Amino acid sequence: MTDYAYVEAGYVVALGGLALYGASLVARERAARRRIPAVVPARSDERGVEHEGGAASS
C-alpha cells in the first residue's frame, strides 16, 4: 500500500463515517415524526365523531 492509499482510506473512513451517522440521524428523526401522530389516538368530539391524531381540540 502506498502512503497515498492510507491517506485516501483515512478520508473515506472519516467522511463516510460522518455521512452515515448524519443520514441515520435524519432517518431516525423522520421515523420518530411519523410515529408521533400514531401514539395520539383518534378522539371523538361532542357529537361522537372521531378525529385522527391530536390536531383538533375540544
Next chain:
Amino acid sequence: MNALVPPVDHGLLGESAAPHAVISSRRHRAELALRIVGVAGLVGVVLTVWLGLWVTPPDAYMGNLVRLLYIHPSMAWDAFLAYGVSFAASACYLWPRTRDLRFDRLAGASAEAGVVFTAITLVTGSLWGRPTWGTWWVWDPLLTTTALLFVLYLGYLALRKVPGDPEVRAKRTAVGALVAFIDVPIVYFSVTWWKSLHQAPTISPGKSDVHGLMAWTMLLSFVTFSLVYVWFVAHRYRLAGLQAREEAEGLAYALAERRAEGGAKAVEKNEVLT
C-alpha cells in the same frame, strides 16, 4: 384537550408555555439556523478535502501522509468538544437550580456524537500509524487512554438505554458522564506525562508546528468539523425530544385506555346486576 389522553408537557424547547405564533417563529428561526450550519459544514468539508488532498504540499518528513493532519486532529478535537459539552450539560442537570431534562438530552446527544468522532479518530490514527510506526496499534498511553475513552462513553450510552423513570435515569447518567469525563484530560496530557510514540499536539496554546496554507487548511478543518458536530447534536437533541414525547404520550395513552376499559367493564357489570 384530547378526550382520552391527559395533557403531556412535550418539553422539546419549552414551547408549551409560549404562545403559538412565538413558537412557530422560534422554530422557523432555529430550523433556518440549522440549515445554514448544515450547508456551511458541507461546503467546509468539500473545501477541506480539496485543499487537503490536492492543494497543500506534501511534508518534507512525512510526505503525503501529512494530509491526514486535516482529518485526524479535528476529529479528536470534536470528540473532546462533544465530551466537554456532555460534561457541562450533565453538571447543569445535577445542579438543583438548573435541573432540566433538556440538559440530560443535550448531554446524551453530545456524547453520542463524541463516540462517533472518537471511533473515527481511532481508525484514522491507526491508518496513519501503520505506514509511520509500522504497526496498526500499540499499547501507547495516548492510544490506550483514547480507546478507554471510547469504551467509557459506549458504556454511558448503554446506561442511557436502561429503562426507568426519566428523572432517575437522567441523574444516574449525569453522574456517569462526569465520571467518564475524567479520562479526557488524561488523554490530552498523556503525551507529555508519559513517553509516547505519538507526537505532542501539533497546535497548542501559543505554539504551532504548521504554517502557511497547511495551517489555514488545518484551521478550516477544525471549524468545518465543529459545524458538523453542531449539526449532529442539534438533530440528535431534536430526536431525543421526539422520543421522550413518544414515550410520554404512548404511556399516557396506554394508561388512559386501561382506565377506559376498566370503566366500560364496570358499567357492563352494573347493567348485568340491574
